Amino acid sequence: MLVSSSIATWTDCGSSSNYPLCTMAFFHSKLRSSFLRMEPFTVSFLPSSEFLKLSSFHSFQHSDLKLRHSFKSRTTPRMLRQPHELVITNEYPQNADFPRNYSRKEKKPFPIPIVELRRAARERFKKSKGQPKGRAPPPKNGLLVQCLVPLAYDVFNARITLINNLKKLLKVVPVHACGWCNELHVGPEGHPFKSCKGKHATLRKGLHQWTNAAVEDVLVPIEAYHLYDPLGKRIKHEERFSIPRIPAVMELCIQAGVYVSEYPTKRRRKPIIRIGKREFVDADESDLPDPVPEVPLKPLLTELPISEAVAPTNEEEKTLLAEETLQAWEKMRKGAKKLMQMYRVRVCGYCPEVHVGHSGHKAQNCGAHKHQQRNGQHGWQSAVLDNLIPPRYVWHVPDVDGPPLRRELRNFYGQAPAVVEICVQAGAAVPDQYKSTMRLDIGIPSSVKEAEMVV
Incomplete structure (x- = not known):
């Protein structure tokens, strides 16, 4: 059944969080109202799917808004006269x-405030008081989480794919790195902002000295010690040079079940037996x-040498390569976040x-x-995803072929x-989760005089 409506009035519009929440009421008859008038549209009642579809709002069809409206499966003329809410x-x-x-x-x-951690610890102590201690789940008992092993392989391969594709994209997309600080810029020429905090920055008045960037500048090489036994004894200061260091994402995947012959890891087939708080024996x-x-x-x-990385020859290949690179970036981050939960x-809270x-x-x-007060020791705390995979934010260039920033x-x-800015300039679509910081909906003034008039 299709019902045409000619007037829509806003009955409630408010937002208590970052996500807007608006409610509209639709009426079947023509009424006079002092509220905001909107253009006619069509409301479709589908008993089978129980959803509302708007057919004439072009902005609703091509935006990030999600429409949710539920109805009962049976509709009567009396029900159609009553206002319905659209969220x-x-x-x-x-x-x-x-x-x-x-x-x-x-x-x-701290990812979680220390007060909340102490409160949760007290609650766990009260609940466990007088009750037998249960068995520790994997991976605390030395076994692998079998459902996460395929995900670990996907994260491992996504990281290699990301590195290989970036080596190809850097040959067609100009990326600049400051020679004195860790700032990057993606575009034909470096940005003019005086934000350099490196050596002799005061002599240069904060201006950057731009050079060509490498893959290591885009993907920060965060390394960690490789552990043969994740439940073994802690690495001592005297052993810091005898234990190999590998990329932290790679070490996370190895501990989650990825087999790499160069870095063996102890795999237990039975849970460990606890004999103390920090002591255990293998079954x-x-x-x-x-x-x-x-x-x-x-x-x-495997990673490709920089000499074997072939740049795309046309715009279509460059766009497909950018889309694949962006998918590998999201796959690596989402997969690593799931692995970090287990x-x-x-x-370190300081470095x-x-x-x-x-x-x-x-x-x-x-x-x-x-660090002298701590004798060089690290202040360990729980890590978040950005500590494992730093995103390295850069300025977004609205128009690469237009005037510079x-x-x-x-x-x-x-x-x-x-990584996102490189892929976007190469032709990939902008992901929804990055649109909020890229400020795509903000108009850029054409002159300084026009910018001063902005309230």
């Missing part, structure tokens, strides 16, 4: 602040059959050091602010991760 929600905020840059003297904030596996030689569950990709990752394991190592190699219009420009 419009947005999964991502329209605009968001840029991520904060912490100085070297500031400590990283007897003599009654089990001989272990089968471990082989990769999926074929593992396999603990620690980060970028990352450790994949139940507790951090004891190597006294922290050189952050006031202007210093006076800095407040009107947005930012995006370097």
Whole structure:
């Protein structure tokens, strides 16, 4: 049954969070109202799907808004005269602040406030008091989480795909890196903002000295110690040079079940036996059959040398390569976030050091602010995804072929991760989760005089 309506009035419009929530009432008859009038549209009642479809709102069809409206399966003329509510929600905020840059003297904030951690610990202690202690689930008992093993292989291959594709894209998309600080810029020429904080920055009045960037500038190489036994003893300071260091994402995938012959890992087939709070013994596996030689569950990709990376020859190949690179970036980040929920990752609160394991190592190699007071020891805390895979935000260029960025219009420009900006300039579509910081809906003034008139 189709019902045509000619007037729509806003009955409630408010937002208590970042996501707008609006409610509209639709009436079947023509009424006079002092509310906002909207153009005619068609409301379709579908008893089978129980959803509302708007056929004439072009902005609703091509926007990020999701429409949810439910009806009963049976509709009567009396029900059609009554107003119905339409809830419009947005999964991502329209605009968001840029991520904060912490100085070297500031400590990283805890993902969960320390007060909440203590309160949760007291609650767990009260609930466990007088009750028998249960068995620890994997991976705390030494076994793998079998449902996450395929995901670990996907994250491992997504990282290799991302690196190989970036080597190809950097040959067609210009990326600049400052020779004195860690700032990047994606575009034909570097930005003019005076934000350099490197050596001799005062002599250059904060201006950057741009050079050609490499893959290591776009993807920050965060390394961690490789553990043969994740439940073994902590790495001592004297062992810091005898244990290999590999990329932290790679170490996370190995502990989650990826087999790499160059970096062997102890795989238990029975849960460990706890004899104390921090002491345990391995279960007897003599009654089990001989272990089968471990082989990769999926074929593992390898990194291409920079000389073998072939740049795309036309615009179509460049766009497809950018889309594939963006998918690998999202696949690696989403997969690593799921793995971090089961396999603990620690980060130093003062420096970028990352450790994949139940507790951090004891190597006294922290050189952050006031490390002498801590004797070079790290201040370990729970890591977040950006500690494991830093996004490296850069300024978004609205029009690559247009005029360059202007210093006076800095407040009107947005930012995006370097990988996302490279893929967008190569022809990929902008993901929805990055539109809020890229400020795509903000008009950029054409002159400084016009910018001064903005309220």
